[in-house]
Amino acid sequence: MKLSRRSFFKYMGAGAGGLLALASVPRLALAAWNEAAFTADALASAIAARYPGLAVEDSSAVKLKAPAIAENGAVVPVSVSTNLPNVKSISLFVEKNPSPLAASFDLTAQNVADISVRLRMGETSNLVALVEADGKLFRVQQEVKVTIGGCGG
Amino acid sequence: MKIKASAKGDVIKVKMLIGHIMETGRRKDADGKLIPGHFITEVTVVHKGVTVFHAQLGPAVSKDPYLAFAFKGGVAGDKITVSWIDNKGETETSESVIR
Numbered sequence: 001m002k003l004s005r006r007s008f009f010k011y012m013g014a015g016a017g018g019l020l021a022l023a024s025v026p027r028l029a030l031a032a033w034n035e036a037a038f039t040a041d042a043l044a045s046a047i048a049a050r051y052p053g054l055a056v057e058d059s060s061a062v063k064l065k066a067p068a069i070a071e072n073g074a075v076v077p078v079s080v081s082t083n084l085p086n087v088k089s090i091s092l093f094v095e096k097n098p099s100p101l102a103a104s105f106d107l108t109a110q111n112v113a114d115i116s117v118r119l120r121m122g123e124t125s126n127l128v129a130l131v132e133a134d135g136k137l138f139r140v141q142q143e144v145k146v147t148i149g150g151c152g153g
Numbered sequence: 154m155k156i157k158a159s160a161k162g163d164v165i166k167v168k169m170l171i172g173h174i175m176e177t178g179r180r181k182d183a184d185g186k187l188i189p190g191h192f193i194t195e196v197t198v199v200h201k202g203v204t205v206f207h208a209q210l211g212p213a214v215s216k217d218p219y220l221a222f223a224f225k226g227g228v229a230g231d232k233i234t235v236s237w238i239d240n241k242g243e244t245e246t247s248e249s250v251i252r
Contacts, residue, residue: 032195033194033195033209034209038209038211074215074216075215076215077219079221094213097213098179099211099212099213101211101213102210102211102213102214103208103209103210103211103213103214104208104209105206105207105208105209105222106207106208106209107206107222108204108205110203110205110224110225110226111205111206111222111223111224111225112164112222112223112224112225114221114222114223115220115221115222116168116219116220116221116222117208117214117218117219117220117221118214118215118218118219119213119214119215120177120212120213120214120215121213
């Protein structure tokens with residue numbers, strides 16, 4: 001098919017209209033599920049996939065609440081909170097899980113940076129919380145000893 | 154799914170408990186065959202047309218996920234809508250009123 005300049009723009013216009021129609025369908029997500037980050041099998045690669053190019057620094061401004069000893073690795077209660085301004089997201093990583101990234105929370109200015117979740121831990125491992133704020137990553141980590149792993153039956 | 158949203162001062166605290174198997178995809182059945190993963194990937198909470206919470210979850214989140222977060226800008230009586238989608242495309246949406 002030979003396209004004149006005019007008909008090319010006409011087609012483009014139709015395409016853009018279609019895209020707009022798609023975009024106006026209520027979307028469930030701010031950001032889609034980050035499959036690369038959730039399937040990464042090492043802590044460093046999971047962090048790199050979730051937060052490409054961001055520098056990490058340890059911070060005492062981030063509070064991580066998790067048990068020192070978890071009797072049941074299938075249900076480990078974890079809370080993360082911070083007073084840092086402009087928090088964009090909070091992510092939780094279990095270093096020794098087959099896929100370290102466990103959960104990631106996208107926050108807005110409307111949120112109070114205080115989240116809780118229950119995680120599975122396959123074995124005793126470091127639990128790493130990263131808070132993304134002002135284009136930087138603030139890290140706090142804690143070891144959680146697991147008596148009974150949470151990934152088996 | 155159970156949702157509890159309560160106003161404490163100007164902060165709305167939201168707790169939710171979602172019934173979901175959260176199958177990891179790494180367990181084996183009695184015949185030694187891998188049970189395919191089946192887990193929630195995203196949870197979204199909307200208040201007055203604005204997304205106030207968005208979580209991306211992996212299979213390392215416990216069965217029947219419990220999530221809690223807080224936001225500002227709501228008052229008692231407002232409605233919030235919680236929806237989730239899993240890796241098989243199944244979804245559930247539920248509403249709750251802030252108390």
